Amino acid sequence: MEKNLYRSDFPQFQDKTFVYLDSAASALKPQSVIDSVNHYYHDLSVNIHRGIYDEAYEATRLYEETREMVASFINASPEEIVFTRGATSALNLVALSYGMNLTSEDEIITSELEHHSSVLPWQAVANKTKAKLVYIPLDSEGRITVEAFKSVLTKKTKIVAITYVSNVMGYISPLDEIIPLAHQFGARVVVDAAQAAPHLKIDVKRLDVDFLAFSGHKMLGPTGVGVLFGKQELLNSMEPIELGGEMNEEVGKFQSVWKDAPYKFEAGTMPIASIIGLAKAIEYLKNVNLEEIENHTKRIRNYAYQQLKKIDGIVIYNPTSDSSIIAFNIKNVHPHDAASYFAEKKVALRAGHHCAQLIIKWLQIEACLRASFYLYNTFEDADQLVQTAKAAVKFFRSVGFEG
Amino acid sequence: MEKLDNLYREIIMEHYKNPRNKGLIDDPSYVTVHIKNPSCGDDITVQSKFVNGIVKDCRHDGHGCSICCSSASVMTETVIDKTTEEANKIADNYLLMVTNKSFDETIDLEEAAVYSGVRQFPARVKCASIAWQAFVETLKKGA
Numbered sequence: 001m002e003k004n005l006y007r008s009d010f011p012q013f014q015d016k017t018f019v020y021l022d023s024a025a026s027a028l029k030p031q032s033v034i035d036s037v038n039h040y041y042h043d044l045s046v047n048i049h050r051g052i053y054d055e056a057y058e059a060t061r062l063y064e065e066t067r068e069m070v071a072s073f074i075n076a077s078p079e080e081i082v083f084t085r086g087a088t089s090a091l092n093l094v095a096l097s098y099g100m101n102l103t104s105e106d107e108i109i110t111s112e113l114e115h116h117s118s119v120l121p122w123q124a125v126a127n128k129t130k131a132k133l134v135y136i137p138l139d140s141e142g143r144i145t146v147e148a149f150k151s152v153l154t155k156k157t158k159i160v161a162i163t164y165v166s167n168v169m170g171y172i173s174p175l176d177e178i179i180p181l182a183h184q185f186g187a188r189v190v191v192d193a194a195q196a197a198p199h200l201k202i203d204v205k206r207l208d209v210d211f212l213a214f215s216g217h218k219m220l221g222p223t224g225v226g227v228l229f230g231k232q233e234l235l236n237s238m239e240p241i242e243l244g245g246e247m248n249e250e251v252g253k254f255q256s257v258w259k260d261a262p263y264k265f266e267a268g269t270m271p272i273a274s275i276i277g278l279a280k281a282i283e284y285l286k287n288v289n290l291e292e293i294e295n296h297t298k299r300i301r302n303y304a305y306q307q308l309k310k311i312d313g314i315v316i317y318n319p320t321s322d323s324s325i326i327a328f329n330i331k332n333v334h335p336h337d338a339a340s341y342f343a344e345k346k347v348a349l350r351a352g353h354h355c356a357q358l359i360i361k362w363l364q365i366e367a368c369l370r371a372s373f374y375l376y377n378t379f380e381d382a383d384q385l386v387q388t389a390k391a392a393v394k395f396f397r398s399v400g401f402e403g
Numbered sequence: 404m405e406k407l408d409n410l411y412r413e414i415i416m417e418h419y420k421n422p423r424n425k426g427l428i429d430d431p432s433y434v435t436v437h438i439k440n441p442s443c444g445d446d447i448t449v450q451s452k453f454v455n456g457i458v459k460d461c462r463h464d465g466h467g468c469s470i471c472c473s474s475a476s477v478m479t480e481t482v483i484d485k486t487t488e489e490a491n492k493i494a495d496n497y498l499l500m501v502t503n504k505s506f507d508e509t510i511d512l513e514e515a516a517v518y519s520g521v522r523q524f525p526a527r528v529k530c531a532s533i534a535w536q537a538f539v540e541t542l543k544k545g546a
Binding site: 333334335336337339340341343344351352353360366367395396399400401402 | 406407408410411413416417419420442443444445466467468469470471524526527530
């Protein structure tokens, strides 16, 4: 079996028996990211922007350097990069600010493939503004197709809130076609790229996307930091949803003036350490190269899939997945029962509805297991998954679960 | 596999496959409580009928994993015909046991004692607790 070149960068694998197949929930963190977070706390530890002493200058420099790195990572300008708490906060910011201008005449298009953080903010906007929420009918595999998107796109469409890569099925949405179509009808497109950023080269200019959000912790970075990309004229036109320190230019007793974007959206003290750490995560991904990561990850995913599908008693929901995810169940065994078995064998995977209840309902199941792979996973990890799945089927049948 | 064998005990599997007192009744003399665990989708409704300080009947319905569904069945069998005071004591003690807190071992948990294996699976404690919590709520509401 080939040697994994990245594994030794991740201190979490010091426990050699740890088979980590839950990267779609959160990726592990390489030593360089951990060191960078520690460097901030250990050597700097001060606030940004405000201070005029060396440590504050250095912290500010690292913070703003991260903004530039993020911008170049997705081909945007630094002014178009807002730091948030995560993809969730970023998507909520768009809905609570930009979305509040909608009226009962408008329509919002979304899909049942969405993570809750992509659909719930727009459901709330629809309920508040009386705009109509419209779902793209999914095809027989559960995919968003261009044809189905066209069938719901109208002159009333103002927002398209859509996932880049589904966190349950691993399908890639046809954004290259959807975004220009939406623009022809005058709609703005908000993309949840939380599952895309760790795997795909994102180019916001080529996509011509209006808003795009992702989280640091799914792409080897620290928790507590996310990114909202917004086209500059859109960010400038939007009201901040959090008011406080640092985001204002001039404060009066009755009226105040905000800074320009992105600063007007970064009120209070931001998660400085996490943001600084994110720079190292991006550096790591750039050094390895996203294409390399995607090739590696898909090969392992497909290797695991080919064997899993042969196991009598395993049902797989996304055979044609475009990404690194396998959504599956053991027939007649609730995924929480199954997950305890995998956990006992030190195979970490996820059981539940994966914060995407709409697609779980669409699949007409209660919940499912999800295995997701990333750059540090090996073919041995896939073997471990398959062996454990086989043994699990046998175990559950032996204690009385029906076949 | 000792831990897992200890979790999926015969009694548990038997109740999972052949649940007792399952199915709700449309009868206003029953106190109904519905509990959902949104993180895993366990969804249990418990109905209790209290007459003169006695748990005359207890029913359950819903869906979830084997531990969740079987424990609902075991719970109903354990509490029916007990005084509300006894039933409450058993429920409190059971919940202490599965959460790995110190509990009164002199109280007979009957078949529910087989859920002691859950203590070794902290992620599953909720599954084993939800039906009993719902029963305790019916006591608070109606007994």
